[in-house]
Amino acid sequence: MRNRVIDVAALRCRYGDFEAVRGVDLAVDQGELFALLGTNGAGKTTVLETLEGLRRPSAGRVRVLGVDPHRDRAAIRARTGIMLQESGFPGDLTVAEMARLWRRGDHGDALERLDLGHRRDVRIRQLSGGERRRLDLLLAVLGRPELLFLDEPTTGLDPESRQRTWEVVRELLAEGTTVVLTTHYLEEAESLAHRLAILHEGVVVVSGTLVDVLAAQPARISFDLPGRLGVDALPMLGGDVVHNPSGRVDVRTRHLQEDLEILLTWARRDGLALGRLRANHASLEDVFHAARGGREVIAA
Ligand code: ATP
Secondary structure, eight states: OOOEEEEEEEEEEEETTEEEEEEEEEEEETTOEEEEEESTTSSHHHHHHHHTTSSOOSEEEEEETTBOTTTTHHHHHHHEEEEOSSOOOOTTSBHHHHHHHHSOSOOHHHHHHTTOGGGTTSBGGGSOHHHHHHHHHHHHHTTOOSEEEEESTTTTOOHHHHHHHHHHHHHHHHTTOEEEEEOSOHHHHHHHOSEEEEEETTEEEEEEEHHHHHHTSOEEEEEEOOTTOOGGGSOOOSSEEEEOTTSEEEEEESOHHHHHHHHHHHHHHTTOOOEEEEEEOOOHHHHHHHHHTTOOOEEO
16 A cells, blocks of 8 residues: 555634635545645645645644644655745846755756756846746755645746646656645646545535546537538437537537447448537546536545
């Protein structure tokens, strides 16, 4: 069995009279990437700060790397890396000076890995927003932390820098680092996460492995019905069929492979072309919207 790195039960956090986190349970194993998702104000930063030991919960049990992160902050601090949403670097230092100041040693490799090698002698204030974000990540991963907290690490990055960040995160995971990520980019979570939780108003509304969470939502088939046909011409399908005024048909189904086969067999038999045919399993975007509607609570 894998080591449990984070174990949270019935966590509650208050700001005065306002309870921002209302009974959250989380578990993260070693080497996993755990994505904490939710709308603005859902409570992600509050949970993250509690895990980092920066905030004392008002109730509940929190264990990070086997200890209480608030009480044993010094122990946790030495074993974790944190990339905050906003950094406050002294702008006069150069990239290389900042890296040296942060941790002793030669940072040549790490600078190259994040494509900052050619910027090592540039002052921080002269970096672009994306380069500054990569420097944040560099500082968080120097010293090879066992546990890495990434708070919206790719906000403001161009697609290439985002890909590079993902590559670095994947390398760290392959080396056994455990990662807790918050992001508003659902495709980022879908591409990186093993396990996730969606928070809504301080409560976990969806949680589980990425595979289970996606499998719990219906898949979608869509296509243009040839003009002369009505929806009643379609064969019997397992899923729900919606015929849009535009002529496009949407099928929401829990039997993607079977329904697709029925449709294709029918189309071939009658010599029909299904225009712009698409078949997709559910995306995290679908899960997120269903959860926000409060219609579905999935615990896998
Ligand atoms: P975002 O996606 O915008 O970063 P979040 O999910 O991280 O949001 P939190 O920052 O944890 O959300 O905030 C959760 C709730 O607690 C919000 O309603 C917020 O207004 C409230 N809150 C956060 N910090 C404080 C504070 N210092 N005092 C009072 N209320 C606060």
